[in-house]
Structures are given as structure tokens and as C-alpha cells.
Amino acid sequence: MRYLIAFVILFAYVANTRAQTFEVGPFVGGANYIGDVGRTNYIFPNRLVIGGIAKWNRSPRHAFRLSVKVGEIAADDAQSPETRRVDRGYSFSNTIAEASLGIEYNFWEFNLHKGHPQSTPYLYTGPTFFRADHVYLQDGELINEGTNWSFAIPMVLGYKESITEDITGAIEIGARYTFTDNLDGSWPEELSGERDPLKEFGNHNTNDWYVFSGVIFTFTWGRKPCYSHF
Numbered sequence: 001m002r003y004l005i006a007f008v009i010l011f012a013y014v015a016n017t018r019a020q021t022f023e024v025g026p027f028v029g030g031a032n033y034i035g036d037v038g039r040t041n042y043i044f045p046n047r048l049v050i051g052g053i054a055k056w057n058r059s060p061r062h063a064f065r066l067s068v069k070v071g072e073i074a075a076d077d078a079q080s081p082e083t084r085r086v087d088r089g090y091s092f093s094n095t096i097a098e099a100s101l102g103i104e105y106n107f108w109e110f111n112l113h114k115g116h117p118q119s120t121p122y123l124y125t126g127p128t129f130f131r132a133d134h135v136y137l138q139d140g141e142l143i144n145e146g147t148n149w150s151f152a153i154p155m156v157l158g159y160k161e162s163i164t165e166d167i168t169g170a171i172e173i174g175a176r177y178t179f180t181d182n183l184d185g186s187w188p189e190e191l192s193g194e195r196d197p198l199k200e201f202g203n204h205n206t207n208d209w210y211v212f213s214g215v216i217f218t219f220t221w222g223r224k225p226c227y228s229h230f
Helices: 002-015 083-088
Strands: 021-034 047-059 062-076 091-106 119-125 128-138 141-162 167-178 209-221
Touching (some): 021 062, 021 167, 047 209, 062 209, 091 141, 128 167, 141 209
Antiparallel strands (some): 062 091, 091 119, 091 128, 128 141, 141 167, 167 209
């Protein structure tokens, strides 16, 4: 709910601001996780992700960007190429709701006020706060228990192209390095507050990752921007 409130406040602000160019639109795609259960693929979207994105274009090369996304991650050892994981037989699912505020940097200038068509690859990163479940190993099965609030660092690579002078389409892949190792139940100390070697598994030298891949369509409005230098 707090993510939705923040998004509505920003939307209300940009809708009443006429000095710059703004974009807003939906994100739809797929999610996968990288960790200690199931497949070892880095990019393998197999669950739905939906969300919304708003941008404040500060120059033809960068924009401030707010996004809110909700997606599911899931993994099953039976689908792993590693015999050890298949024999172990763990599986889990988890729902991630994230809010991210950062900077989108264009490789080339992208300014729809100079005409159509235009296109550019871009990078995005910024502080990301997310909510998921803790996962806990009990009687040989992974169960969801408790709430895991944590931070992530996104590393997003995308490509966008103008569809019309007011509509832009983009495709992007974004890996998130998280500050938790318990999206999959491999490190129950984060939930219980104490070590339990009988319930720990996997590699504890790296935290969990999740990846959101998808498409974005944004709608642009506002007068010709008066770009500043920040």
C-alpha cells in the first residue's frame, strides 16, 4: 500500500507540473530468481511481473525514474541440471513487491521534442526497497513464514524506441542483487535470529538475486523541456 501511495503522489505532482517532460506507463514481464534452489540460469523468466513506471526527463541523456513492481519467483530442484539438487528435492515460491527510485542513463541523446523516430540503449540503477516472505525449512519442505523487508541494487540494461512522438516502447532486463540470503530458505538465521545448521543449505558466501525482464510502454506529455545540468 505504501508503494501505491508514493506512486499516486508522484503522479499527481507530475500531472500538475508543466515545465518539464514526463513519462508514465505500465511494465509487464517475467521474473526469475538466482540462488540455492532449482535451475542455475541467470535469465529464465518463468513467473509474471507487473508494475508501473514514471520518469522525469532532466536532459536528453538522463531521467529520474520511479517504479513499483510486483512479481513472483519460484524454483524447483527437480528442474535443476545438478544431480545433487534433484536428489535433494526442494521447491518454493515467493512474491516480491519492490519500489525503486534512481537514474536512467541514455547511451545516446533521446529527446522526443526533436522528432520521431529516436532510439537508444540505456542503463538504470538506484536504491530499491522490497518486501518478500521469509522461507523456512521444516520437515524437509520449504514453507513461507514471516516478512522479509530488504534492499536491493538493480543493474538494468534496456533499449527504447519512439513509437510516436508521445509513446515510447522499451525492453529491459534487470538483475537485482539483494541484501538477503533467505528468499529461498537457505539462511534461516535471518528469520529466527540464531544459527540452525540442520536447516541451513547452499552457498552462504553470496546473497540471493532476482531478475525482472519485460516490456514498457510510456506516454509522454508536457511543454518543450528546459533542461538543467543535473
